[in-house]
Amino acid sequence: MRYQDTNVLLKKAEAEIVESMNIHPESVSAPRSSQIAAPLGIHNTPAEPEPKPNLIPEQQKVVDLILQGHNVFYTGSAICGKSTILKAFVKQLRLQKKHNFAGWTPDSLKKPLDELMAKAHGKKVFERFDIVDVLVIDEISIVGNLLFKRLNHIMKASRSSRHKGRLFGSVQIIVTGDFY
Numbered sequence: 001m002r003y004q005d006t007n008v009l010l011k012k013a014e015a016e017i018v019e020s021m022n023i024h025p026e027s028v029s030a031p032r033s034s035q036i037a038a039p040l041g042i043h044n045t046p047a048e049p050e051p052k053p054n055l056i057p058e059q060q061k062v063v064d065l066i067l068q069g070h071n072v073f074y075t076g077s078a079i080c081g082k083s084t085i086l087k088a089f090v091k092q093l094r095l096q097k098k099h100n101f102a103g104w105t106p107d108s109l110k111k112p113l114d115e116l117m118a119k120a121h122g123k124k125v126f127e128r129f130d131i132v133d134v135l136v137i138d139e140i141s142i143v144g145n146l147l148f149k150r151l152n153h154i155m156k157a158s159r160s161s162r163h164k165g166r167l168f169g170s171v172q173i174i175v176t177g178d179f180y
């Protein structure tokens with residue numbers, strides 16, 4: 001989006017300069033256009049990745065609560081900065097070597113509960129479940145209540161004895177998304 005905007009600006013600036021210099025637009029070749037644009041500080045180079053924005057206090061507060069280990073649900077209208085929060089705390093959790101991936105796909109959860117329970121007791125999945133510290137669920141508006149309940153059920157049953165029976169097997173739950 002930003003890259004497109006830059007191109008529009010570049011074209012506009014070029015047209016204005018061409019007009020003021022009384023040059024016929026078709027006679028302006030590509031290399032010349034970049035020479036014209038450069039003095040204006042507009043460069044026709046590929047877009048660089050956007051720098052990470054500094055979090056505003058509300059965003060930082062959510063990140064802090066998550067890093068303190070709270071279960072958090074945060075929401076807000078489209079493009080209000082939810083993913084920016086997510087990227088910030090996932091980065092921090094990774095630095096703390098916390099595991100946040102249980103290895104499930106949405107398809108896994110379509111399977112019968114018994115099958116999922118049995119798998120969750122299998123060595124590999126069990127090990128993965130057991131080391132999970134944080135479960136992050138994005139786009140919560142498309143996650144049905146039943147799926148959420150099943151997930152709780154399976155995690156309660158599959159985590160090792162010290163976490164067994166506790167809500168989501170004591171895994172920290174972060175939920176985000178919007179309903180707009």
Ligand SMILES: Nc1ncnc2c1ncn2[C@@H]1O[C@H](COP(=O)(O)OP(=O)(O)OP(=O)(O)O)[C@@H](O)[C@H]1O
Nearest residue numbers: 053054055056077078079080081082083084085178
């Ligand atoms: N604190 C901030 N300062 C400056 N820009 C920010 C800040 N937080 C977010 N942004 C910018 O706002 C835009 C939208 O942010 P983000 O993608 O995090 O929103 P979102 O709520 O996740 O959007 P969506 O609802 O589409 O998933 C991005 O370009 C992002 O870089």
